[in-house]
Amino acid sequence: MTVSQIDEEVAKLLELKVQLGGDESRHQFTLKTAKGTRDYNPKQMAIREKVFNTIISCFKRHGAENIDTPVFELKETLTGKYGEDSKYDLTVSFKPTVLDPTPSQVPFARYLAMNKVTNIKRYHIAKVYRRDNPAMTRGRYREFYQCDFDIAGQYDPMIPDAECLKIVHEILSELELGDFRIKVNDRRILDGMFAVCGVPDDKFRTICSTVDKLDKMSWEDVRSEMVKEKGLSEEAADQIGQYVSLQGGMDLAERLLQDAKMSQSKQACAGLTDMKQLFSYLQLFQVTDKVVFDLSLARGLDYYTGVIYEAILTQTGPVPVAAAQNGAGEKAEEGVSVGSVAGGGRYDGLVGMFDPKGRKVPCVGVSIGIERVFSIMEQKAEASAEKVRTTETQVMVASAQKNLLEERLRLTAELWNAGIKAEVMYKKNPKLLSQLQHCEDSGIPLVAILGEQELKDGVVKLRTVHSREEIDVSRAKLVEEIKRRTLDV
């Protein structure tokens, strides 16, 4: 069925419905959106646009390109099950459908391998979809945005990694979400720590995922889970406990490099040396005020191979409902944890898994928890007295007198042609009051008022809405004057 056939069918059906007199059945149906979806009204869209602009400007400031990959990927790409005669069915415990949201690094890695791209700095912001049960009360929608920035390529250590943290710092500062902290750790430091604490190799992952719960569970509960549920020795658990309580900066990395136990792990030493290097770059970038080397940070995704990080809001003010509820029992949309608004890390192995020849392309990236940012911004707007403008209109072309529609339209077109954002009422003879009221309601700062006298004099009465001040401006200078008075619009 083609789109135009669908169009035709819909129209036919709707017409048929009218003919049938749909009125009786109409009353029984409540209009609604599909389960797990919602509309965004102009105010919400204005907030989203502001967030997008801030984030995209930052990505562009750092020289990023934009790419777009499809919303669904082949099952083979998602599961890594290539080839028909694969002996192992890797999908047994995991039945993705084309519609489930995938960790956004997967399509990116597929893109790089498929197009043989060996270095790129890119961002990607797109709606994605989930199939599993939506839970809107907990802010889980079937339709939501993912926002990613990644740097792929073989470079000298920790320089792109530091830039990712700089970007998180810039974005969170500019969005004015309140104070924040960026926790940093390294997969190699975690693995080395587990090794020197006596965690058996086959328990690394499961112990790691318990440590990951430290942001929402007490150490006692985490310890208990490790020992009672996961069978770790009490001694190992306590040693882990000592390390994961540590937080610091370059100094902590230096101290741990001297630590009797830690220094026995080659992996840990490599991670700690890089951590030192990272902090030296972060100092140059002037972002160490917010960045903490935190040994308890253990992000879930197993494809991270080096540095990992997560940004959390530390404000004690009112926590947005969606964000708070989201954090109650599970991770948020983008795989970030409680209070978290951004997260990421280095994943040097993923592209190689997709490349036919296994060629590696080292990658480091960050996902911004943009849906959470939206809901925080919406709550802030809700709480604030300041009105959110939903248009950018600079001037309303109005008249107090009758029969001036044509003159109003002519002037409006002149303004549009000069690049001025202008509105005019679609009425032959609107009341001046209703024209002014529209400006008040929608925050239009200026009114260009036409009357017989003004037309005769070749001027326009330019009124500033908030001060009610009016001055005559010659037609020839009107565009310039509007621009001058609305530089910030």
Place this chain on the structure above:
Amino acid sequence: MTVSQIDEEVAKLLELKVQLGGDESRHQFTLKTAKGTRDYNPKQMAIREKVFNTIISCFKRHGAENIDTPVFELKETLTGKYGEDSKYDLTVSFKPTVLDPTPSQVPFARYLAMNKVTNIKRYHIAKVYRRDNPAMTRGRYREFYQCDFDIAGQYDPMIPDAECLKIVHEILSELELGDFRIKVNDRRILDGMFAVCGVPDDKFRTICSTVDKLDKMSWEDVRSEMVKEKGLSEEAADQIGQYVSLQGGMDLAERLLQDAKMSQSKQACAGLTDMKQLFSYLQLFQVTDKVVFDLSLARGLDYYTGVIYEAILTQTGPVPVAAAQNGAGEKAEEGVSVGSVAGGGRYDGLVGMFDPKGRKVPCVGVSIGIERVFSIMEQKAEASAEKVRTTETQVMVASAQKNLLEERLRLTAELWNAGIKAEVMYKKNPKLLSQLQHCEDSGIPLVAILGEQELKDGVVKLRTVHSREEIDVSRAKLVEEIKRRTLDV
């Protein structure tokens, strides 16, 4: 299954795959995107962004708000089948699924009725999906953009309608797609014409859809279809033939108002009177050079109730492959016809069908055939010698000497903090030549070169890439100087 669980599973599977040594099976799998989908590379995205910016700027210039509705709607909304005990199954000949693209006016009308919005000027640009068989050779993808602008509300006749045409004129002019024409007609004029030509009432729609083919079939073939396939009398067909060959402006509307036959139809007269009014507004908007009142225009969608229009490109230059192929046998994505890049009309009855009390909200709108615009722009970029920039970077921070990585990073951060779009190579000691080459490749206009001497003197050597001219600029004035030299970036 939650997102984080999926993340974990994917990571586990990918790791398992590596353990299994996926190399043998790897060779048998060709990396690809799902059927009917494609990636967009940075160059394509840069072109898309330019198109979006042009279009959105125009919508904002006209005071439009932005709303977003979900990508899928309830079946009841699509089919108008409300209520459980509906006697008629309206879905027999039409089985939409949540994923089929719907005419974009339907979710908009549902939004208005559901939120009791009685007037709004809005735009909506979003990806939509189709389920039917993709045919990529004909430019039919499963994933594509729709772009809509609509004005809803009870206003004086033809003012918002004229603004829609003004918007099409502005957008097509600014996109520089070549010369274009906007055909205008009115549903009432068409219906009146059919009536006075002796078309039986129950044949209006089918005859209308045959007339709609005049843009790709000769009159002889259209006449033959009406007479032989649809059983219209030869006399009626010939009378239609006389009318549908007419094109003009306000003069034609006036002439037809005097036409012996046409003037017998009340409907036609109402349409013709409005057409005159429309052209008077179009004159004020200075767009009559491109607008033609064309009685052969008969857009497919049956929910149009008044004015209808369609913009076509008239250039004789190379027609983009996708567009040409698209037009070969069917309508394009957005329900627009051959060569068509925009279309729309007035649909005063749609919202009332969704409103529980049947309250009407008159609407007029336009869809921009944005996928076709993209493919035309891509072809133009392909054919042009001018390079498409994929980043907006203003300056590259470089060095000719070794051991200046830290100084480069420090300066880069200073520039970022001042809002300058800056890049730096992620190498400790990159060659100057490779730094300059990167600027050439990606169109970065300036290079800020640091050396021992410059650091000592508190200056930066600012190099203009295209002229190779270099000047020393004091550190304090660098930001200002870069801004001055890259005003257009």
